[in-house]
Amino acid sequence: MSGLPASARLAWWGTAWLQGRIGPDDLLDAVLGDDVTHVVGGPDGSAPLLLELADARAEGATAIAAVFPAPGDPAGLRGPRETNAAAIEAGEVALLLGAGRALVPAQVGRAVEWTLLPAERRPPPDLGEADRGLRAALLAAANALAELDVASWRPEVADELHDLRSAVPLRAPGGTPARCVDLAGRALHLEAVAHLALADDGGAVSAGEAAARRAAIEPLEQAARRALSAACSPDGWPPSP
Structure with a gap:
């Protein structure tokens, strides 16, 4: 598990949770990896990652995809511009498919803080x-x-x-x-x-x-x-x- 970037862990295990194949404890254990905690930052403070995923599921999220862009190579991201820029700077992003949202991770010590941003639908990679x-x-x-x-x-x-x-x-x-x-x-x-x-x-x-x-x-x-x-x-x- 330690070889997978945070967005990849969230994509595989978050998708399994959204589709009812694993429970919340398995999800959190896998996504955390060697980190102490994962939170989603916002204007009103930080919220647990699982709470954001539950909210995304209520908004129609059916799966999570990870994308790994780089300067000059947005890797199929369709925007908006602020989301593409944040994803490129981080080198990764998790797309909450069906909910029109994206989560961009930032490592802060042994914690990961995700930034919630809007995401436009993109064609799936082949x-x-x-x-x-x-x-x-x-x-x-x-x-x-x-x-x-x-x-x-x-x-x-x-x-x-x-x-x-x-x-x-x-x-x-x-x-x-x-x-x-x-x-x-x-x-x-x-x-x-x-x-x-x-x-x-x-x-x-x-x-x-x-x-x-x-x-x-x-x-x-x-x-x-x-x-x-x-x-x-x-x-x-x-x-x-």
């Missing part, structure tokens, strides 16, 4: 397309970095890129498609690899070489974020058998 995009980005990055001799400047990056079976181990509530759990684990793994490769210039001897390495890695990081978003978007999941 799970298969996201999976294929991640595989294609991985292959392209591995080939490009091999030409740039990644093994000599970051051997650990080269090893991780070529281990196609690597994935962050994750726990999910019953009813979460196994395909989504697998995709999320691979996306988190490759996103971590991308961040490792982009942590510095890798001892590049020239600005041009550093730029070439970044150009090879950035599409992989984007594909990993989009794959994680698709894996955490119940509106795009395959129908339950």
Whole structure:
């Protein structure tokens, strides 16, 4: 569970709670993870996260989707502008599907404070397309970095890129498609690899070489974020058998 961002935990376990597959204690235990508490901030003070979810359910929320945008890549968010800006700054957002609301998390010590914002309906991501995009980005990055001799400047990056079976181990509530759990684990793994490769210039001897390495890695990081978003978007999941 610790490998999942807060919005992803809320998407998987919050959806299971909204659909009656788990109880409130299981929801809170899973969403908290290593945190002490999660609250929703507002003009009148903070309220428990579960209370906000119950209110959203009363307003028509049927599931929760997590999206992981970045500057220049809103990842399918449709607004409004203030919500997109907050989500991009945080790097994640949980959409309360059916209620027209979004929750943007902020880590405050060992607590998470969610900001409630309006959200416009967006088309669900295509799970298969996201999976294929991640595989294609991985292959392209591995080939490009091999030409740039990644093994000599970051051997650990080269090893991780070529281990196609690597994935962050994750726990999910019953009813979460196994395909989504697998995709999320691979996306988190490759996103971590991308961040490792982009942590510095890798001892590049020239600005041009550093730029070439970044150009090879950035599409992989984007594909990993989009794959994680698709894996955490119940509106795009395959129908339950």
